[in-house]
Amino acid sequence: MHSVLSIYKKELRSFFTSPMAYIFLVVFALVNGYFFTNTFFLYNQSDMRSLFGIVPLVYLFFIPAVSMGLISREKGIGTIEIISTLPIRERDIVIGKYLAGFSLILVALLTTVIHYITLYSVGTTTDHGAVFTGYLGLALLGGVYTAVGIFASSLTENQVIAFIVGIAIVLVFFLMDKLLMFVPAGLAGIVQYMSTEFHLSNISRGVIDTRNLVYFGSVIGFFLFMTTRVLESRKWS
Amino acid sequence: MLRIENLSKNYGHVQAVKSISFSLSDKEIVGFLGANGAGKSTTLKIITGYLSPTDGNVFVDGKNIIDHNLDIQKQIGYLPELNPLYGEMKVYEYLKFHADIRGITGGDFKKALERVVADCALQGVVHRTIGNCSKGYKQRIGLAAAMIHDPKILILDEPVSGLDPNQIVEIRRLIKKLGKEKLVLMSSHILQEIQATVDRIIIIHNGEIVADGTSEDLISDSQGKTQLHMEIQNAEENAIQDMKAVIPSISLNSLNKSGDSIQVSLEYNSNSDPRKDVFDYAVKNDWTILEMSASKRNLEDIFRHLTYEGDSAHA
Numbered sequence: 001m002h003s004v005l006s007i008y009k010k011e012l013r014s015f016f017t018s019p020m021a022y023i024f025l026v027v028f029a030l031v032n033g034y035f036f037t038n039t040f041f042l043y044n045q046s047d048m049r050s051l052f053g054i055v056p057l058v059y060l061f062f063i064p065a066v067s068m069g070l071i072s073r074e075k076g077i078g079t080i081e082i083i084s085t086l087p088i089r090e091r092d093i094v095i096g097k098y099l100a101g102f103s104l105i106l107v108a109l110l111t112t113v114i115h116y117i118t119l120y121s122v123g124t125t126t127d128h129g130a131v132f133t134g135y136l137g138l139a140l141l142g143g144v145y146t147a148v149g150i151f152a153s154s155l156t157e158n159q160v161i162a163f164i165v166g167i168a169i170v171l172v173f174f175l176m177d178k179l180l181m182f183v184p185a186g187l188a189g190i191v192q193y194m195s196t197e198f199h200l201s202n203i204s205r206g207v208i209d210t211r212n213l214v215y216f217g218s219v220i221g222f223f224l225f226m227t228t229r230v231l232e233s234r235k236w237s
Numbered sequence: 238m239l240r241i242e243n244l245s246k247n248y249g250h251v252q253a254v255k256s257i258s259f260s261l262s263d264k265e266i267v268g269f270l271g272a273n274g275a276g277k278s279t280t281l282k283i284i285t286g287y288l289s290p291t292d293g294n295v296f297v298d299g300k301n302i303i304d305h306n307l308d309i310q311k312q313i314g315y316l317p318e319l320n321p322l323y324g325e326m327k328v329y330e331y332l333k334f335h336a337d338i339r340g341i342t343g344g345d346f347k348k349a350l351e352r353v354v355a356d357c358a359l360q361g362v363v364h365r366t367i368g369n370c371s372k373g374y375k376q377r378i379g380l381a382a383a384m385i386h387d388p389k390i391l392i393l394d395e396p397v398s399g400l401d402p403n404q405i406v407e408i409r410r411l412i413k414k415l416g417k418e419k420l421v422l423m424s425s426h427i428l429q430e431i432q433a434t435v436d437r438i439i440i441i442h443n444g445e446i447v448a449d450g451t452s453e454d455l456i457s458d459s460q461g462k463t464q465l466h467m468e469i470q471n472a473e474e475n476a477i478q479d480m481k482a483v484i485p486s487i488s489l490n491s492l493n494k495s496g497d498s499i500q501v502s503l504e505y506n507s508n509s510d511p512r513k514d515v516f517d518y519a520v521k522n523d524w525t526i527l528e529m530s531a532s533k534r535n536l537e538d539i540f541r542h543l544t545y546e547g548d549s550a551h552a
């Protein structure tokens with residue numbers, strides 16, 4: 001466990017000793033703030049549904065950007081050889097790095113709490129439960145996209161390629177729900193179940209269903225497992 | 238302490254290491270010598286657990302690397318060839334990171350830090366960002382990280398490559414000091430470095446071990462051999478290589494074209510003297526001999542003889 005923590009701390013330090021994390025947090029807050037407040041006063045409703053609709057779109061580009069360097073950078077500068085020859089399992093390296101990336105996403109998500117505070121101050125009949133589950137859904141979605149991002153990052157030593165592959169995979173998960181009309185009827189149920197949007201919309205409505213939690217947990221677990229296997233595969237190259 | 242048994246490694250169809258075996262004992266400095274691409278780094282990467290062997294195994298104190306990878310990695314300190322470092326970290330943070338992963342914390346870390354900082358002479362840079370340090374310091378930072386847990390085995394892949402002569406002397410002194418209490422296995426293709434530092438030399442060529450012993454052993458094994466160095470003009474390389482067919486007592490060690498002349502290194506048993514035959518062959522082929530000198534073998538000659546890729550090298 002201390003190995004996971006060491007990797008986690010190293011990654012967080014790496015985020016915050018460069019301007020990258022600060023730029024990410026500021027831009028994330030500004031973009032979400034702009035789109036949320038743009039329509040907030042027009043609707044004249046004290047809910048945060050519009051924010052919960054925007055954040056997944058912003059995630060599509062921001063999370064692959066945050067996670068693209070998690071492993072590819074180590075491969076690029078050669079430090080993968082250093083951490084792979086320390087007494088630490090590949091699984092722990094992946095978990096430590098994943099948690100660091102996920103933590104940054106959670107901090108970014110926290111910057112949007114300002115809108116909830118605004119809503120709480122000026123709004124009436126706010127459904128606090130729905131806000132809570134909405135944030136839970138966004139956190140889980142961030143977890144899935146970060147897992148996809150770290151997997152993409154493990155495939156290459158080029159961060160730009162990792163970014164593009166990351167976006168491509170998260171787009172597939174994002175669009176599945178929207179392309180159901182093109183899918184044969186027999187497969188529609190399966191494709192819909194695979195879609196992140198389907199599960200996110202359930203949670204955002206205020207329903208915490210075990211099936212949704214299992215889905216997010218399974219996808220995160222699958223991509224972290226695949227990332228671990230990719231890291232281990234270097235031994236047999 | 239460290240035993241390599243029938244170790245092989247294939248990269249696709251390329252056999253980088255071909256069933257090599259050797260044993261190393263405690264408190265020994267061993268030089269792993271070979272030309273670029275000979276299989277040195279691949280072997281070291283297998284010992285450190287970065288790569289898995291295609292066949293064979295590595296044993297440290299009886300434990301094998303396939304089943305006890307982490308246990309063995311705990312006992313090894315490794316400085317990779319290109320010495321990759323996190324440039325944005327401070328030296329202190331980097332050493333702390335290595336210590337944390339190895340479970341060295343609190344007072345133990347403080348002691349370990351003092352030890353490696355003193356050994357590697359890092360006093361002036363402990364709080365400096367690694368990216369701002371000189372190449373010599375970076376090499377010593379890599380070495381300090383490899384030594385932070387006071388390992389029984391140190392694996393150093395080309396530890397002096399790219400360093401200036403003063404830095405080489407410093408690293409050499411440090412390695413010699415470490416060799417009094419640890420097993421140090423260092424690779425290099427710089428012969429003078431190996432000869433000046435190590436107790437034992439293992440020469441690897443095309444993935445196979447072609448020599449193993451002290452430098453004195455290797456030189457005395459080849460006693461009775463004489464080198465004949467020639468510089469020839471107006472000669473075809475093919476005709477030089479064909480010389481062996483005419484004069485069977487010689488073997489061709491190396492052949493290098495330099496400008497309009499060719500540098501040739503031949504070898505023959507000292508109890509025969511084919512120099513007259515070589516001269517006659519040159520005259521017959523209308524070669525112009527600019528230089529011809531005979532000498533006894535040194536380590537460099539032995540290395541070139543064992544690792545020369547020419548057709549006649551092992552004839």
